[in-house]
Amino acid sequence: FYERLRVDGAGLLREGALSSKAPFRFGPVRMAQRAGLSITRSAKRLLLVISLAGVLIVVGAPWLRAHGFEFMSGILYDALRPVCHQIPSRSFHYHEYPWALCSRCSALLIGGALGLLLVPIIRSLDTAVPKRHWLLIAAIPSAVDVAVGWLGIPNTFLSRTVTGGLLGSVTAFYLVPAMVAAMQELLVHRSCRQEPVAHLGQ
Numbered sequence: 001f002y003e004r005l006r007v008d009g010a011g012l013l014r015e016g017a018l019s020s021k022a023p024f025r026f027g028p029v030r031m032a033q034r035a036g037l038s039i040t041r042s043a044k045r046l047l048l049v050i051s052l053a054g055v056l057i058v059v060g061a062p063w064l065r066a067h068g069f070e071f072m073s074g075i076l077y078d079a080l081r082p083v084c085h086q087i088p089s090r091s092f093h094y095h096e097y098p099w100a101l102c103s104r105c106s107a108l109l110i111g112g113a114l115g116l117l118l119v120p121i122i123r124s125l126d127t128a129v130p131k132r133h134w135l136l137i138a139a140i141p142s143a144v145d146v147a148v149g150w151l152g153i154p155n156t157f158l159s160r161t162v163t164g165g166l167l168g169s170v171t172a173f174y175l176v177p178a179m180v181a182a183m184q185e186l187l188v189h190r191s192c193r194q195e196p197v198a199h200l201g202q
Contacts, residue, residue: 039187043179044119047172051113058106062097076100090160103157104142107164108171115172122173129177138170 061076077086080100091098092106099106123130141163148155 039183040176040180041120043183044116044176047175047179048113048116051109051116054109055113058100058109059094061100062094065097066095090157102160104145104160104164107161108168111165111168112172112175114165115169116176118169119173119176130173135170135174138167142167 057076057080061073061080064070064073064076077100080086084101084105086098086100087102088098090102090104092103093099101109145155145159145163
């Protein structure tokens with residue numbers, strides 16, 4: 001039974017059949033389909049929780065500082081400093097305190113969280129990876145905006161925010177299938193290691 005589940009399930013995973021649009025079958029294959037849909041939803045929720053936690057950290061740092069929690073605020077700022085320059089003039093502010101990420105990085109994070117909310121609406125929890133050219137198209141505006149800044153041509157607060165948000169929201173549609181694939185591989189690997197259950201009466 002487990003061997004058949006492993007073979008059939010792995011085949012469905014590779015073919016992208018474990019989506020909400022695929023017709024349910026019977027036996028081990030149906031169990032694999034149901035497991036795949038459950039994993040897809042779990043992966044999307046996990047990524048959403050991580051994204052929202054990141055947003056809370058970004059906004060929480062200035063909120064804590066504004067309310068006198070300087071030590072805790074400093075920890076959050078220091079935690080994100082390796083991934084962002086945190087230049088105040090290029091960041092959103094809570095009162096007079098800048099967010100823990102610049103406007104582009106904040107837009108990437110918030111756009112990713114919004115994208116995760118849109119994934120099940122637009123793709124119906126389909127596990128297939130979108131065409132790569134869509135990600136490339138979404139990345140071009142951000143790449144141009146960054147290159148312009150490097151060349152000494154001033155970009156704007158709005159351009160950094162919009163291009164970052166666009167890239168973040170589109171990236172979410174690729175993160176979900178990647179997370180699903182990783183969790184499905186783990187499921188198949190674990191099923192292979194389980195011993196077949198002896199039938200009653202044998």
